[in-house]
Amino acid sequence: xxxxxxxxxxxxxxxxxxxxxxxxxxxxxxxxxxxxxxxxxxxxxxxxxxxxxxxxxxxxxxxxxxxxxxxxxxxxxxxxxxxxxxxxxxxxxxxxxxxxxxxxxxxxxxxxxxxxxxxxxxxxxxxxxxxxxxxxxxxxxxxxxxxxxxxxxxxxxxxxxxxxxxxxxxxxxxxxxxxxxxxxxxxxxxxxxxxxxxxxxx
Amino acid sequence: xxxxxxxxxxxxxxxxxxxxxxxxxxxxxxxxxxxxxxxxxxxxxxxxxxxxxxxxxxxxxxxxxxxxxxxxxxxxxxxxxxxxxxxxxxxxxxxxxxxxxxxxxxxxxxxxxxxxxxxxxxxxxxxxxxxxxxxxxxxxxxxxxxxxxxxxxxxxxxxxxxxxxxxxxxxxxxxxxxxxxxxxxxxxxxxxxxxxxxxxxxxxxxxxxxxxxxxxxxxxxxxxxxxxxxxxxxxxxxxxxxxxxxxxxxxxxxxxxxxxxxxxxxxxxxxxxxxxxxxxxxxxxxxxxxxxxxxxxxxxxxxxxxxxxxxxxxxxxxxxxxxxxxxxxxxxxxxxxxxxxxxxxxxxxxxxxxxxxxxxxxxxxxxxxxxxxxxxxxxxxxxxxxxxxxxxxxxxxxxxxxxxxxxxxxxxxx
Numbered sequence: 347x348x349x350x351x352x353x354x355x356x357x358x359x360x361x362x363x364x365x366x367x368x369x370x371x372x373x374x375x376x377x378x379x380x381x382x383x384x385x386x387x388x389x390x391x392x393x394x395x396x397x398x399x400x401x402x403x404x405x406x407x408x409x410x411x412x413x414x415x416x417x418x419x420x421x422x423x424x425x426x427x428x429x430x431x432x433x434x435x436x437x438x439x440x441x442x443x444x445x446x447x448x449x450x451x452x453x454x455x456x457x458x459x460x461x462x463x464x465x466x467x468x469x470x471x472x473x474x475x476x477x478x479x480x481x482x483x484x485x486x487x488x489x490x491x492x493x494x495x496x497x498x499x500x501x502x503x504x505x506x507x508x509x510x511x512x513x514x515x516x517x518x519x520x521x522x523x524x525x526x527x528x529x530x531x532x533x534x535x536x537x538x539x540x541x542x543x544x545x546x547x548x
Numbered sequence: 549x550x551x552x553x554x555x556x557x558x559x560x561x562x563x564x565x566x567x568x569x570x571x572x573x574x575x576x577x578x579x580x581x582x583x584x585x586x587x588x589x590x591x592x593x594x595x596x597x598x599x600x601x602x603x604x605x606x607x608x609x610x611x612x613x614x615x616x617x618x619x620x621x622x623x624x625x626x627x628x629x630x631x632x633x634x635x636x637x638x639x640x641x642x643x644x645x646x647x648x649x650x651x652x653x654x655x656x657x658x659x660x661x662x663x664x665x666x667x668x669x670x671x672x673x674x675x676x677x678x679x680x681x682x683x684x685x686x687x688x689x690x691x692x693x694x695x696x697x698x699x700x701x702x703x704x705x706x707x708x709x710x711x712x713x714x715x716x717x718x719x720x721x722x723x724x725x726x727x728x729x730x731x732x733x734x735x736x737x738x739x740x741x742x743x744x745x746x747x748x749x750x751x752x753x754x755x756x757x758x759x760x761x762x763x764x765x766x767x768x769x770x771x772x773x774x775x776x777x778x779x780x781x782x783x784x785x786x787x788x789x790x791x792x793x794x795x796x797x798x799x800x801x802x803x804x805x806x807x808x809x810x811x812x813x814x815x816x817x818x819x820x821x822x823x824x825x826x827x828x829x830x831x832x833x834x835x836x837x838x839x840x841x842x843x844x845x846x847x848x849x850x851x852x853x854x855x856x857x858x859x860x861x862x863x864x865x866x867x868x869x870x871x872x873x874x875x876x877x878x879x880x881x882x883x884x885x886x887x888x889x890x891x892x893x894x895x896x897x898x899x900x901x902x903x904x905x906x907x908x909x910x911x912x913x914x915x916x917x918x919x920x921x922x923x924x925x926x927x928x929x930x931x932x933x934x935x936x937x938x939x940x941x942x943x944x945x946x947x948x949x950x951x952x953x954x955x956x957x958x959x960x961x962x
Contacts, residue, residue, distance in 0.1 A: 364899045369903070371900075373907075374954055374957055420634045422634055425960075442957075444905060446903055479905065525936050526946050528946070
C-alpha cells in the first residue's frame with residue numbers, strides 16, 4: 347500500500363529520535379511542515395553533485411558476468427554549476443539525499459513530469475528494496491532533441507514509498523548496492539542457471 | 549634569448565588556457581588559476597617594445613624575471629590542476645573554508661571574509677601548506693598526500709596546516725621573538741662549554757650579551773630552528789584544539805611508526821607525540837591508548853655533524869621551555885571553533901552512523917570527525933550488515949564525506 351506524505355513526515359519525525367528502531371531516514375530531511383501543509387503521494391528528491399559516464403574509449407563492450415564492468419569517468423559538479431545532458435546521452439547521477447529504508451518499506455523512484463516533458467528519463471531500475479541505505483543512483487538519459495541543463499540541488503525525481511509484508515530480517519543485505527555517495531556502475535550478473543543453460547548440450 | 553623567453557611564457561599561458569577548461573570543483577581554485585593567468589599575461593607584456601636592439605641589461609633582466617616566474621609558479625599550477633582531481637574530498641571544501649574563516653577572520657562577517665582555500669593533493673607523503681604566495685594573496689593552499697586525499701578521516705591534519713596560516717596572520721614570529729630569544733640564550737648559557745668547543749667564535753662572545761649576537765652564525769641557526777620548532781608545535785596544538793581526538797587518530801595513522809630522517813625545523817616525532825599527549829589536558833582530552841606508542845623509530849638528523857647536533861639540542865631545550873606558552877596561545881585562538889568534546893553530541897552522530905546514515909543538525913565540524921574515528925576504531929561496527937561490514941572502511945569514508953556535504957548544505961540554507 348502506498349504511504350501518503352503526511353505519514354512519511356510522521357515517520358521521518360519519529361526517525362529523528364535515537365530510540366526509534368529501524369527508522370525511515372532521508373538526509374537532508376525535506377521540510378516536514380511543507381509536506382504536512384501540502385500532502386501528496388510522493389516525496390521529491392534532489393539532484394546530487396556526482397555523475398558517472400562510461401569511458402567509451404576504454405570500454406569495448408558491456409560483457410555479462412565480467413567483474414570489471416565499466417571504467418567510469420566521474421565528474422563532480424558543485425552547487426551553482428551545471429551539467430549538460432545531450433540528446434541520446436546516458437549518465438549515472440545520484441540523489442542529494444541519503445536514504446535509509448526500514449525493513450517493511452520499499453520504494454519506487456519516478457521521474458517528474460516537468461523533466462519528462464523535456465525528454466529526461468530519470469531511472470530505469472526504479473525499485474528500491476527494504477533496508478536500502480545510501481544515495482539513490484539515477485540512470486539519466488535524454489530522449490529529447492535538445493541538450494538539458496541540470497544543476498545539483500534541483501528537484502529531479504520523486505519517491506513513492508510502499509509498506510510491504512515482512513520479508514524477514516530487515517537488516518538483510520539489501521543495502522549491498524548502496525551505502526555510497528557516488529553513482530557506481532555494477533557488473534551485469536550472470537547467474538548459475540544462465541551459465542548451466544549455456545553449457546548444456548543441445 | 550628574448551624569443552626563447554617570450555615563447556616560454558606563451559607556452560605557460562597556452563597550458564593555463566587548456567587547464568581553464570578543467571572541471572573546477574569550486575570557485576576558489578578557478579580564481580587561483582585566473583590570478584596566475586593574469587600574472588603571466590603581465591609577464592608577457594613586459595616584453596612589449598623589447599627587441600634585439602634594446603639595452604642588453606634590460607633584456608637579460610626581463611628574461612631572468614620571466615624565467616623565475618615560470619620556475620616559481622609551475623609547481624603551483626600543478627597544485628591547482630590537481631585540485632580538480634576527483635580523488636579529492638570535494639565535500640570537505642565548504643566546511644573547511646568556513647573553518648578557515650572562523651579561525652583567521654573570526655570577527656569578520658562570513659560574506660565579507662577574504663580567505664580563499666584551495667584543497668589539493670600532492671605526490672608527497674606529507675600534508676602541507678604552501679608558503680604565502682604573493683600572487684595569490686588571501687589564498688590558503690593546502691595539500692594532502694594523493695594516496696589519502698579522498699580519506700576524510702585524515703582531514704583533521706589540515707588543522708595543523710591552518711595553524712601555519714594562523715601563525716603567519718597573527719605575526720607570531722614577531723610576537724614570540726623575545727621569549728624564543730631568551731630561551732635560546734638561556735640554553736646556550738647552560739651549554740656554554742660545549743658551545744665554545746664546537747664554535748670557536750663563542751670564545752669572543754660575552755655570555756651576558758648573547759642577545760645582541762642573535763642575528764649571526766650559529767646563534768641565528770639555533771634561533772631559527774627553535775622558532776620553526778615552536779611554529780610546528782603551535783600548529784599541532786591548533787590541530788588538536790580544532791579537531792580534538794580526531795587529530796590524535798589522524799596523526800597516528802599518518803605518521804606511525806615514524807621516520808628516521810628528522811628535520812631540525814621540526815621537533816622530533818616522539819617529542820611531538822609526548823607534548824600532544826600532555827596538551828590533551830588543556831582541551832579536556834585523554835589521548836587514545838595507541839597514541840603514546842605510535843612513534844617507535846628513533847629519529848636522526850640527516851647529514852648531522854656534532855655542531856649541528858649541539859644546535860639542535862639548544863633549539864630543543866629552548867622550545868621545551870616555550871611549549872606551554874604555545875599551547876595556551878593555540879587554546880585561546882581555537883576556542884571559538886570547538887568548545888570541546890561533548891559525548892551527547894557525539895553519541896547523536898554515532899547513533900546515525902550505526903544506522904549507516906549521515907547525521908543532520910551537527911553543531912561542530914570536529915564532531916563529525918570524532919564520531920567517524922570512534923566508528924573506525926569499533927570493529928563491531930555494522931556487523932549486523934555483513935556486506936557493509938566487509939567494506940566498512942570505504943562505507944565510512946563515503947558516509948563522512950556525505951555528512952560534510954550535509955553540514956555545508958545546512959549552513960548555506962540557514
